[in-house]
Amino acid sequence: MKIVILSSFPKFDKLQHKVIFLTEVLKKNYISDLILIYSHKSLFDHYKELKKRLHQIKLKARTNNVNLLEVANRESLENLAKKHGLMIYKFDRFSDRKCIELLKDYNCDLAINFSGEYIPKTILDIPKHGVISAHYGKLPEIRGGDSIRWTIYLNFPMYVSHFFLTNVIDMGDIALLSKVTVKKGDSILTIRKKCQQKALEGHLKILDKIYFGQLELVKQYPEMGSTYYRMGKYLAKKVDEILRNNLYAYYEE
Amino acid sequence: MRIMKNNSILLEKSLELLSNMFNDNDFCFSFSTRIIDGRYVNDFDNPLKLRYTINSYLGIMKYNKIFSKNYFTNAFEKFLDINLRTVKNIGDKGLLLYTLSIIDNKYSQKLAKELSEIKTEFLIKLNLQEICWVFLGMTKYYEYSKDNGSITSIDKLFKLIMNNFFNKDTLFPIHSKQSKIRKNFVSFGGIVYFLKSLYEYAQVFNNNYALIIFKELTERIINLQGKDGSWGWFYNNKQATVVDWFQIYSVHQDAMAHLFLFPAKNLGITGVDQSIIKSLNWLFGDNILKQQMIQTEPFFIIRSIKREPFIEERAERILRAYMNSVLKKNDEIIPKKSYVLNEECRSYHIGWIIYVWSDQNNYKDFHNLNKIHN
Numbered sequence: 001m002k003i004v005i006l007s008s009f010p011k012f013d014k015l016q017h018k019v020i021f022l023t024e025v026l027k028k029n030y031i032s033d034l035i036l037i038y039s040h041k042s043l044f045d046h047y048k049e050l051k052k053r054l055h056q057i058k059l060k061a062r063t064n065n066v067n068l069l070e071v072a073n074r075e076s077l078e079n080l081a082k083k084h085g086l087m088i089y090k091f092d093r094f095s096d097r098k099c100i101e102l103l104k105d106y107n108c109d110l111a112i113n114f115s116g117e118y119i120p121k122t123i124l125d126i127p128k129h130g131v132i133s134a135h136y137g138k139l140p141e142i143r144g145g146d147s148i149r150w151t152i153y154l155n156f157p158m159y160v161s162h163f164f165l166t167n168v169i170d171m172g173d174i175a176l177l178s179k180v181t182v183k184k185g186d187s188i189l190t191i192r193k194k195c196q197q198k199a200l201e202g203h204l205k206i207l208d209k210i211y212f213g214q215l216e217l218v219k220q221y222p223e224m225g226s227t228y229y230r231m232g233k234y235l236a237k238k239v240d241e242i243l244r245n246n247l248y249a250y251y252e253e
Numbered sequence: 254m255r256i257m258k259n260n261s262i263l264l265e266k267s268l269e270l271l272s273n274m275f276n277d278n279d280f281c282f283s284f285s286t287r288i289i290d291g292r293y294v295n296d297f298d299n300p301l302k303l304r305y306t307i308n309s310y311l312g313i314m315k316y317n318k319i320f321s322k323n324y325f326t327n328a329f330e331k332f333l334d335i336n337l338r339t340v341k342n343i344g345d346k347g348l349l350l351y352t353l354s355i356i357d358n359k360y361s362q363k364l365a366k367e368l369s370e371i372k373t374e375f376l377i378k379l380n381l382q383e384i385c386w387v388f389l390g391m392t393k394y395y396e397y398s399k400d401n402g403s404i405t406s407i408d409k410l411f412k413l414i415m416n417n418f419f420n421k422d423t424l425f426p427i428h429s430k431q432s433k434i435r436k437n438f439v440s441f442g443g444i445v446y447f448l449k450s451l452y453e454y455a456q457v458f459n460n461n462y463a464l465i466i467f468k469e470l471t472e473r474i475i476n477l478q479g480k481d482g483s484w485g486w487f488y489n490n491k492q493a494t495v496v497d498w499f500q501i502y503s504v505h506q507d508a509m510a511h512l513f514l515f516p517a518k519n520l521g522i523t524g525v526d527q528s529i530i531k532s533l534n535w536l537f538g539d540n541i542l543k544q545q546m547i548q549t550e551p552f553f554i555i556r557s558i559k560r561e562p563f564i565e566e567r568a569e570r571i572l573r574a575y576m577n578s579v580l581k582k583n584d585e586i587i588p589k590k591s592y593v594l595n596e597e598c599r600s601y602h603i604g605w606i607i608y609v610w611s612d613q614n615n616y617k618d619f620h621n622l623n624k625i626h627n
Contacts, residue, residue, distance in 0.1 A: 223459070226460060226461035227462060228461075228462045229415060230421060231421070232420070232421030232423065232424070233421075233422040234422060234423055234493075235424070235469065
């Protein structure tokens with residue numbers, strides 16, 4: 001089985017769940033080859049992204065006692081891939097002609113989207129089984145952005161939904177639903193970490209299911225859910241207060 | 254035109270007033286009306302009368318539909334024959350489409366097609382009222398016609414509004430990104446049309462996100478209502494504050510606020526009933542001038558209470574808005590300041606009254622032109 005990992009901003013790519021995923025997936029003996037494709041390779045893209053996330057980074061460091069130096073020194077996905085002798089390709093955008101040509105020539109079975117970026121339709125049609133992604137919210141009910149916050153706001157149980165991407169946001173066939181345990185005292189950041197863990201576990205399960213021909217998909221229809229958009233400060237603050245005051249309805253011990 | 258007796262004195266008198274604001278020559282309603290020596294005196298010259306006329310017909314057509322009447326139906330047909338081509342403003346076309354849709358008029362399909370073909374680069378240049386009226390018109394058109402071909406353009410309008418005319422951080426709408434002066438400020442009217450269009454879209458298309466934004470913003474606006482029930486006129490959309498209370502308009506108090514308050518009441522939002530009552534009672538003397546804004550013989554509603562300006566009114570308003578924004582505070586209604594009445598009435602106001610109250614059976618006191626006592 002040949003797979004592609006899609007990610008973005010190579011210089012910032014230090015999220016531990018991606019590194020763990022790569023380590024685990026390489027242990028699977030049915031994986032014959034794996035390549036890593038990055039979008040947003042340029043320094044200017046990295047600068048814009050850093051500017052956008054600076055406030056979030058400072059907040060994370062302050063509220064979670066995170067040592068930014070320690071984070072900066074973590075192993076990146078790119079470095080780990082290099083250590084394992086994997087081919088790494090970098091482009092400005094996934095829609096770049098050379099990226100599309102590479103994917104067509106590579107002829108992979110599955111692409112796993114870890115990028116958080118929009119994947120163009122030209123890419124979605126290339127892998128044999130498609131492009132799979134993990135959505136931090138229960139599909140089909142909660143589609144769109146800021147799905148962890150919307151889950152808390154709407155008082156829904158927290159799930160990670162693995163689904164195949166289509167050209168309509170969060171509307172593809174659902175491959176796996178994984179419940180996320182939320183405990184009293186959890187914040188958005190700790191819930192996101194739990195979702196990341198479920199995401200990597202789910203991707204590994206799905207690879208097994210595809211290989212052993214056990215994958216079952218559930219189709220989505222528009223009327224089964226609603227699409228939500230990024231929350232601004234006012235609603236995000238409301239959600240933070242719900243969690244701070246332990247008012248979420250789906251806590252588990 | 255003879256208006257039949259109705260259980261609602263408000264509606265009966267409003268229709269009579271509109272018939273006194275009507276021009277038989279061009280089938281339009283007045284831009285402005287005053288009472289001089291006990292008689293209605295109309296200004297039919299201002300070109301804005303076209304927009305006001307559409308608004309007035311909207312109210313009347315809804316009334317006719319609910320009560321199975323035919324007031325002004327021939328007049329409306331003649332208005333369309335003469336004036337349809339002269340309606341150039343895209344927002345006005347949106348409101349017209351809304352009106353045509355509710356009466357299943359033959360022009361609605363053609364107008365919907367025209368509006369759906371407007372390119373995004375032109376839609377983005379509209380102001381908040383205009384884009385919301387287009388959105389309202391298209392949504393109402395779909396609701397009545399079930400023309401699936403219109404869905405794509407309606408969804409496109411929704412996304413365009415939420416991406417360009419909406420401040421995600423405060424939930425307030427944005428008047429226009431194009432205007433450097435106005436981009437941080439939004440009027441009460443703009444907020445009303447934004448809320449109404451969100452609500453109608455949410456209901457027709459079962460869009461929970463739109464409904465949530467409607468509920469949350471409605472709560473924020475209710476919390477900014479004055480202690481005397483007044484609605485501020487000018488808001489800072491980044492700070493979510495009232496930067497200028499005046500002019501306090503009767504049309505906001507008795508009609509436009511209820512475009513979002515009545516749906517909010519149906520959704521069970523807390524505090525709405527009191528908000529409605531306070532808003533209405535403002536017209537019966539619960540205001541800074543203790544002025545009765547509704548007079549019954551002849552029937553007339555005074556347009557607004559405004560500040561006596563020191564300099565040109567618009568310039569003073571902009572200065573006040575900027576000053577309150579810099580100081581990050583709400584404007585205040587200070588009793589000792591000099592306020593005056595704006596003693597005119599505009600036909601669109603009466604149109605909105607008829608539209609809002611035609612299918613509202615509660616608040617019988619107001620229907621009888623009385624203050625509401627809890």
